[in-house]
Amino acid sequence: MLIVPEREIADLMTRKAAFDAVEKVFAAMASGEAYNFPVVREAIGHEDALYGFKGGFDRAGLTLGLKAGGYWPNNLDKRGIINHQSTVFLFDPxxxxxxxxxxxxxxxxxxxxAASSVSIKHLARKDAKVIGMVGAGHQAKFQLRxxxxxxxxxxxxxxxxxxxxLPNLEEVAKEAGLPFEAVELTGMTEADVIITITSSFDAILHADHVAPGTHVACMGTDTKGKQEVEAALLARARVFTDEVAQSVSIGEAQHAIQDKTIKIEDVAQLGAVINGTNPGRTSDDEITLFDGTGVGLQDLAVAAAVVDLAVEKGVAIEVDF
Known part of the structure; x- marks a missing residue:
């Protein structure tokens, strides 16, 4: 068995490599070459933690495995480590x-x-100039970059x-040589692209906070009960997702489905846009929304890529198991 420790990942996996891996696996999912297993995600009743498993099998890439881990909200304050903790296991199919x-x-x-940036590439207007961020935590910096x-x-x-x-976002904007402005939620109507990345259980972004033609990437809702945007926004938008089953059960679409604001048939796979079997955005005035629930195949794709790089660079640890 090969082990690639957390400490090696930063020197191995680039944003471009992650983007390419995720875009490819979304396309494989839409074509039926790859599929995810049902997600297990539970509140364990200790440290307010959410713990679970996400897995799947990519027939095209012969990648089989799972990610185990979750969200420990007290980690940063109590222990000085990040709240999200996980490990990926790959198996020989x-x-x-x-x-x-x-x-x-x-x-x-x-x-x-990478998932939200893939959605921006395929769904946002090509003339998008202003990007809005709802959320400014650890993950928000990765999203914005x-x-x-x-x-x-x-x-x-x-x-x-x-x-x-908010200085987290300003720091990334400055890296890119761009101005940053803190706004109220009503000010999000200025944005051409909006990314929501919070751990909210109540709708934050409302339909009237989003202007026609905007692309919205909802990246924080991955558990039953979580919610970042109101259901009325999904009713206004063309809705895309990584996987429909997760979107309607643990993603942002769960609420719009429950109150019958939209139907399951209204939710399409982003991979179909990548493959060219769905047209994606059809007008500059259309609101598009990506419900990024986070699928196990994303984790397996980037993990498989990083294992190959670790072997190539001689930093993978081999153990007899």
Whole structure:
């Protein structure tokens, strides 16, 4: 078995490599070459933690495995480590033997950011100039860096529950040589692209906060009960997702489905846009919305890529298991 420790990931996996892996696996999902297993995600009744498993099998890439981990909200304050903790396990699809164990913390951040940036590439208007961020935590910096590579943006605006965290977004904007402005949620109507990345259980972004022609990437809702945007926004938008089953059960679409604002048939796979079997955006006035629930195949794709790189660079640890 090969082990790629968390400490090695930053020197191995780039944003471009994560983007390419995620875009490819979304396309494979839409064509039926890859599928995800049902998600297990539970509140364990200890440390307010959410823990679970996401897995799947990519027949095209012969990638089989799972990611185990979750969200420990007290980690940063109590222990000085990030709240999201995970590990990816890869298995040989021919024999079932374990192939690799890979640190999943940075990979999760990179693949989540890659998913929203893939949606921006395929669904946002080509003339998008202003990007809006709802959320300014640890993951928001990854989201913004990846998103800014998908267009010629001229300005970043942001909102957060805790305004003292907004310098996280300003830092990334400055890296890109762009101005940053803190706004109220009503100010999000200036944005051409909006990314929501919070852990909210109540709708934050409302339909009247979003202007016609905007692309919205909802990246924080991955558990039953979570919600970042009101259902009325999904009713206004053309809705796309990584996987429909997750979107309507644990993603942003769960609420719009429950109150019958939209139907399951209204939710399409982003991979179909990548493959060319769905037209995606059809007008400049259309609102598009990507419900990024986070699928196991994303984790497996980036983990498999990082294992190959680790072997190539001689940093993978081999153990007899």
């Amino acid at each position: 021919d024999t079932g033997k374990v192939k690799a164990m890979v640190g999943g913390n940075l990979l999760t951040a990179l693949r989540t950011a 990846a998103a800014l590579e998908q267009g010629t943006f001229e300005k970043v605006i942001g909102w957060n529950f805790h305004p003292e965290m």
